Amino acid sequence: MSKVKVAINGYGTIGKRVADAVFLQDDMEVIGISKTKPNFEARTAVLKGFPVYVPESSMDAFKKAGLPVAGTIEEMVKKADIVVDCTPGKIGITNKELYEKVGVKAIWQGGESKDVCSLSFNAEANYDQAYGADYARVVSCNTTGLCRAIYPLDQKYGVEKVRVTIVRRAGDPGDIKTGPVDALVLDPVKLPSHHGPDVKTIMPHINITSAAIKAPTTFMHLHVLNIKLKKECTVDDIKKLFVSRPRIKLISDGISSTAEIIEFGRDLGRSRNDMWESCVFKDSISIDDGELYFFQAIHQESDVIPENIDAIRAMTKLEKDNLKSIEKTNKALRKIGMDF
Numbered sequence: 529m530s531k532v533k534v535a536i537n538g539y540g541t542i543g544k545r546v547a548d549a550v551f552l553q554d555d556m557e558v559i560g561i562s563k564t565k566p567n568f569e570a571r572t573a574v575l576k577g578f579p580v581y582v583p584e585s586s587m588d589a590f591k592k593a594g595l596p597v598a599g600t601i602e603e604m605v606k607k608a609d610i611v612v613d614c615t616p617g618k619i620g621i622t623n624k625e626l627y628e629k630v631g632v633k634a635i636w637q638g639g640e641s642k643d644v645c646s647l648s649f650n651a652e653a654n655y656d657q658a659y660g661a662d663y664a665r666v667v668s669c670n671t672t673g674l675c676r677a678i679y680p681l682d683q684k685y686g687v688e689k690v691r692v693t694i695v696r697r698a699g700d701p702g703d704i705k706t707g708p709v710d711a712l713v714l715d716p717v718k719l720p721s722h723h724g725p726d727v728k729t730i731m732p733h734i735n736i737t738s739a740a741i742k743a744p745t746t747f748m749h750l751h752v753l754n755i756k757l758k759k760e761c762t763v764d765d766i767k768k769l770f771v772s773r774p775r776i777k778l779i780s781d782g783i784s785s786t787a788e789i790i791e792f793g794r795d796l797g798r799s800r801n802d803m804w805e806s807c808v809f810k811d812s813i814s815i816d817d818g819e820l821y822f823f824q825a826i827h828q829e830s831d832v833i834p835e836n837i838d839a840i841r842a843m844t845k846l847e848k849d850n851l852k853s854i855e856k857t858n859k860a861l862r863k864i865g866m867d868f
């Protein structure tokens with residue numbers, strides 16, 4: 529069977545990881561990536577052997593930098609079965625006209641408004657809806673982490689309401705422009721943050737409210753969750769449920785911070801210290817007055833990567849069963865770092 533041809537439009541934090549993850553799968557291939565600036569990331573793409581496509585206006589700059597260009601972004605899009613748009617938030621929607629004109633399937637990221645297309649995606653919660661779809665949006669990193677926890681809880685015990693406070697990392701480690709460096713910023717001041725409404729784009733029946741604060745850290749986001757379930761259960765039941773999920777890991781062994789999780793990722797030999805699983809602090813799981821509480825850490829740079837791979841599989845009809853796709857993706861990712 530021929531491999532699905534994937535183009536990655538935008539090769540930054542998310543795009544470069546999606547490219548590497550597609551490269552690891554045996555049923556899809558990277559036919560090109562796009563960059564606008566001839567910087568170190570463009571150089572790495574060339575060194576990795578990915579054909580680099582650029583806007584017409586960037587051709588000269590790439591030539592001057594001695595970076596080979598395979599063609600324009602439009603030419604790349606025309607060669608693809610599906611485009612994963614990893615351009616910065618709010619830029620992705622401006623590419624929709626091109627995708628429509630060419631007639632190519634497209635996946636956007638969580639920085640785009642939910643209105644970029646009619647389908648928001650999470651591999652565990654609504655893979656079936658994406659089967660054969662032309663367009664989808666993989667929800668943001670925090671929303672993905674919330675869906676992974678809420679979906680199984682809702683399936684098993686029924687969720688009456690979710691209240692979550694999110695401590696957001698201010699910027700990614702390679703981001704030299706974003707702050708704050710010494711403040712906690714209400715993000716936004718007026719509740720809810722976008723995360724609760726975004727969860728509802730996938731599970732409309734969930735009663736959820738979210739608040740978010742930006743903190744001067746780069747490693748991970750941290751969620752403080754409080755969930756009222758419809759059926760009674762014990763702390764051990766929740767631990768067993770989370771252990772059974774393919775993209776949740778219980779974190780223990782003395783770890784009590786996001787910094788130590790990232791150090792653990794380094795020790796595991798994970799590519800770029802990526803922790804693509806939701807990291808639930810095992811000993812934080814508690815039940816008080818009939819309500820569930822726990823902390824989870826979300827590695828913003830990597831948790832949406834496997835979701836993009838599963839979205840490609842669903843939309844191009846490579847696999848009908850979401851659990852089979854999830855397992856295939858997870859297995860391929862284990863080639864770039866130990867499981868635990």
Ligand SMILES: NC(=O)C1=CN([C@@H]2O[C@H](COP(=O)(O)OP(=O)(O)OC[C@H]3O[C@@H](n4cnc5c(N)ncnc54)[C@H](OP(=O)(O)O)[C@@H]3O)[C@@H](O)[C@H]2O)C=CC1
Binds near residue numbers: 537540542616617
């Ligand atoms: N970073 C994160 O933690 C997460 C991000 N997301 C979402 O993923 C999306 C991408 O974010 P992220 O990877 O962080 O962004 P980055 O800024 O790291 O990367 C964006 C990439 O897009 C390229 N680019 C910029 N403008 C254009 C354009 N007009 N056409 C084509 N390419 C362009 C940039 O190339 P160049 O530098 O050459 O201009 C760069 O390679 C956003 O929607 C974001 O909200 C989702 C989850 C987590």
Ligand SMILES: O=C(OP(=O)(O)O)[C@H](O)COP(=O)(O)O
Binds near residue numbers: 638
């Ligand atoms: O998807 C993310 O966060 P979000 O789930 O809070 O929107 C990423 O961390 C990107 O966030 P940014 O908009 O601060 O770059």
